[in-house]
Amino acid sequence: xxxxxxxxxxxxxxxxxxxxxxxxxxxxxxxxxxxxxxxxxxxxxxxxxxxxxxxxxxxxxxxxxxxxxxxxxxxxxxxxxxxxxxxxxxxxxxxxxxxxx
Amino acid sequence: xxxxxxxxxxxxxxxxxxxxxxxxxxxxxxxxxxxxxxxxxxxxxxxxxxxxxxxxxxxxxxxxxxxxxxxxxxxxxxxxxxxxxxxxxxxxxxxxxxxxxxxxxxxxxxxxxxxxxxxxxxxxxxxxxxxxxxxxxxxxxxxxxxxxxxxxxxxxxxxxxxxxxxxxxxxxxxxxxxxxxxxxxxxxxxxxxxxxxxxxxxxxxxxxxxxxxxxxxxxxxxxxxxxxxxxxxxxxxxxxxxxxxxxxxxxxxxxxxxxxxxxxxxxxxxxxxxxxxxxxxxxxxxxxxxxxxxxxxxxxxxxxxxxxxxxxxxxxxxxxxxxxxxxxxxxxxxxxxxxxxxxxxxxxxxxxxxxxxxxxxxxxxxxxxxxxxxxxxxxxxxxxxxxxxxxxxxxxxxxxxxxxxxxxxxxxxxxx
Numbered sequence: 001x002x003x004x005x006x007x008x009x010x011x012x013x014x015x016x017x018x019x020x021x022x023x024x025x026x027x028x029x030x031x032x033x034x035x036x037x038x039x040x041x042x043x044x045x046x047x048x049x050x051x052x053x054x055x056x057x058x059x060x061x062x063x064x065x066x067x068x069x070x071x072x073x074x075x076x077x078x079x080x081x082x083x084x085x086x087x088x089x090x091x092x093x094x095x096x097x098x099x100x101x
Numbered sequence: 102x103x104x105x106x107x108x109x110x111x112x113x114x115x116x117x118x119x120x121x122x123x124x125x126x127x128x129x130x131x132x133x134x135x136x137x138x139x140x141x142x143x144x145x146x147x148x149x150x151x152x153x154x155x156x157x158x159x160x161x162x163x164x165x166x167x168x169x170x171x172x173x174x175x176x177x178x179x180x181x182x183x184x185x186x187x188x189x190x191x192x193x194x195x196x197x198x199x200x201x202x203x204x205x206x207x208x209x210x211x212x213x214x215x216x217x218x219x220x221x222x223x224x225x226x227x228x229x230x231x232x233x234x235x236x237x238x239x240x241x242x243x244x245x246x247x248x249x250x251x252x253x254x255x256x257x258x259x260x261x262x263x264x265x266x267x268x269x270x271x272x273x274x275x276x277x278x279x280x281x282x283x284x285x286x287x288x289x290x291x292x293x294x295x296x297x298x299x300x301x302x303x304x305x306x307x308x309x310x311x312x313x314x315x316x317x318x319x320x321x322x323x324x325x326x327x328x329x330x331x332x333x334x335x336x337x338x339x340x341x342x343x344x345x346x347x348x349x350x351x352x353x354x355x356x357x358x359x360x361x362x363x364x365x366x367x368x369x370x371x372x373x374x375x376x377x378x379x380x381x382x383x384x385x386x387x388x389x390x391x392x393x394x395x396x397x398x399x400x401x402x403x404x405x406x407x408x409x410x411x412x413x414x415x416x417x418x419x420x421x422x423x424x425x426x427x428x429x430x431x432x433x434x435x436x437x438x439x440x441x442x443x444x445x446x447x448x449x450x451x452x453x454x455x456x457x458x459x460x461x462x463x464x465x466x467x468x469x470x471x472x473x474x475x476x477x478x479x480x481x482x483x484x485x486x487x488x489x490x491x492x493x494x495x496x497x498x499x500x501x502x503x504x505x506x507x508x509x510x511x512x513x514x515x516x517x
Contacts, residue, residue, distance in 0.1 A: 001411045015412045021356075021399040040502040044354035044445050048343035050405045073357075074405045 005081045008063045020056030022046050023068050024088075050074060052094040054088075069082060102298035105209050124290055130304050133289035133330035134162045136484055137322060138337060139309050139345060141165025143174040143285070144462055144469065145337035146292035146303075147477020148484070150208075153299035155422035155478075161301050162331075163293075164324060167306035170289025173339050173469065176439035178362050178384060178396035180375055181471040182219045182280030184239050184246050185394050188290035189507050190448060191242040196458045196492055198279060199477025204474055210291030217374045219277050220254065222424070223270040224380040232275045239277075247276045260371055262426050269381050269423060280500070281376060282386055282394075288473055305315040312459070319349070319458040335460045335484050340405060340440025342463035349456055355442040355464045358399040361409035363417065365428075367391035376424065377406040383420030392434060395421055399441060399467060409438040441466050446506035451480050451493040460484055461498070 002014035028034055028042055047053075053073045070080040070089060074096050077098050080089040103109060103122055113121055135505035136152065138145045141163045152158045162306050165171075181201055183194035223229040232248065239246035252272045253370035255263040263271045293303055304326070312334065321330040336345045340357040345494050367390050377384035383397045414436065422429055444450060444464035449472070451462050462480045465472060479493040491495060499505055 013412075014410060019403075022403075025426050036502045040354075041352065044501045045352040046343075046354070048353070048356045049343070049404060049443075050357075052343050053403060055403070071402070073403050075404055076402075076404060 002076060002078075004057060004069065004078065006059045006062060006065070007067050007081050007083045008065050009059060012062060016059060016061040018060040020058055020066065022048075023056045025056040052079065052091045054091075062089070072084040102146060102209075102294065102474050103325050105211075111396035124294040124444060125303050127305065128302045129388070130162060130164075130302065130307060130324070130326055130329055133321075134302070135160040135330060135331065136333040136335065137161065137331040138163045139322065140172075140337035140339070141168065141169045141289075141293070141303060141305065141335065142172050143170065143236045143288050143292065143338060143473040144339075144465075144476045145335075145481070146170075146289055146296055147473050148164045148337060148462065148480045149178045149303075149477075150292045150296040151481035153296055153301050156481055158485060159300040159347070163296070163301060163303045164307045164309055164322070164329075165303070165305045166325075168218075168305050169293050169303070170286055173360075173441065174285055174289045174361055174473075176437040177285055177470045178386070178394050179351065179470060180219065180280070180284045180377075180384065180386065181214070181283055181284045182277050183244050183471070184219075184221070184235065184275065184277045184280070185244075185509060186235050186238050187509060188238075188242060190509050191239065191244050193475055193479065193492050193496070194472060195242070196478065197472045199265040200478060201283065204281070204283075204288075204291070207309075208291040208295045210287060210294055211284075213289035214281065215283070216279050216281040217386075218256065219280035219375040219377065220249075220258065220274045221276075222254070222274045222380070223272050224378065225272065228380055229272050232273065235303050236275050239502065243279055245279050247278070249274045249276050258372070258374065258376060260425055260427055261376065262424060264516070267423070268417075269378075270381050280375065282388075285470060288470075292473075292477070309345065309348070312345065314456060317457050321365060333458045333460070333484055335462060335480060337480070339465065339469065340442050340462065342442045346461070347382045349454070349459055351454055353442075353450070353461070353463065354498075355444055355450070356403050357405055357442050358402070359404045359406060359409045359438040360399045360441045360467050361396070361413060361417070361436055361438050363395040363414070364388070364434050365393040365395070366434050367429045368393070371427075378424060381420040381423045382416050383424065385394070385421055385425070393421075393428065393431060399443065400438075407438050407440055407441055409436065415448040415463055441469070443467070444487050445501070447509045448507040449496055450498055451476065451489065452497040453482060453483065453487070453489070454498060
């Protein structure tokens with residue numbers, strides 16, 4: 001089982017958390033100004049990276065706070081946990097087997 | 102290709118089965134092909150087969166980074182059915198089911214398609230209303246479907262816990278009699294053998310590392326075995342669709358998740374059909390070998406790791422025991438995680454892309470195996486004519502721009 005370091009509660013089992021998907025997708029400031037293609041890109045397209053992924057988690061069975069994590073989507077290793085508003089930690093500078101070159 | 106028959110079986114029995122010919126060649130890749138299919142799973146091999154058989158394209162190659170059927174084709178629970186709610190989905194999956202019904206004969210390869218029926222259980226009044234609506238929609242679309250009450254379900258599946266004291270009591274089910282299971286490995290091998298016989302080059306251990314474009318047009322692919330030219334490239338790589346899309350410089354509305362399948366130790370025959378439940382979220386059948394074949398939902402997080410989490414295993418086993426308490430002492434034997442690419446509307450993408458000559462067949466999520474023949478059939482048409490067939494036109498990429506989604510989430514009798 002994965003373990004996550006909740007920035008508020010500490011290390012807990014995966015079963016206490018809900019996955020919230022890719023992080024830092026900003027809602028367009030003027031949706032009316034977008035073309036259908038741009039709106040579809042915002043709504044549906046995702047980076048779905050094979051490698052280090054910035055993502056959102058909710059500590060659903062704990063403090064019920066949202067926070068961010070960086071996770072290797074192949075090995076599932078977490079390399080960073082950070083709160084909303086924290087400065088963004090860098091993505092690890094190593095390659096992931098099988099990821100696009 | 103030597104035809105399989107009772108006579109070939111007898112002939113080979115005389116030489117102790119040591120002289121069967123290989124099912125397919127393993128040729129060196131040529132410098133150029135008329136079309137390249139990336140991905141040697143069921144859908145990719147089916148695409149190549151129908152391209153060669155129905156559209157006269159023989160100078161084609163299937164590139165597979167590992168071995169044939171080593172991905173999701175070999176890691177699923179083998180359920181085949183077509184009782185989808187919406188017209189577009191019902192038409193596509195029903196085409197597939199019709200192809201399944203003649204597939205062993207068509208391929209001259211026994212895919213062990215067994216129409217043992219599929220029950221989708223309802224546990225509360227809303228489940229039963231949804232089931233009734235879906236049964237009616239199926240029948241209007243020419244898909245066989247029946248509504249059963251609790252007594253009928255209990256009679257058909259004696260081991261199922263239909264007690265009113267159950268935490269999620271069974272109130273009834275929908276039943277598709279033509280649905281069933283198939284031997285998943287045989288589907289990959291049968292399509293590969295039949296495609297190879299039509300001249301398709303099947304190249305294993307050949308990983309695509311780049312997609313080359315000349316402006317808005319695709320011109321070929323870089324692989325671990327060199328550059329190969331082709332004016333048409335079909336990408337059929339399930340969980341790795343975003344990785345390949347990235348190589349071509351386009352973005353896709355899919356996210357990859359692990360989906361697990363499990364088998365138990367082999368036990369005597371106890372279950373002669375397929376049982377699935379949306380509410381407790383699990384599905385189960387028994388293979389010819391006797392092991393229980395079990396599946397449920399995806400892991401919640403994005404992942405390419407081809408293994409599943411323990412929380413999902415626990416949830417799945419709890420769901421199966423809710424339906425079949427007698428299985429509590431059965432030991433589980435093996436477990437696999439395949440990587441499925443899920444779409445926002447839980448329907449696949451069989452489509453042209455903004456890059457000319459580049460086609461994507463992806464986004465099948467948790468339900469791709471059943472669609473293998475229909476998917477290959479429709480995708481082959483799309484590649485050959487550079488236009489989707491009317492069956493897969495609604496499943497084009499532009500539905501995410503127009504907003505005409507096909508919302509099969511939960512509507513198909515299985516939770517996604």
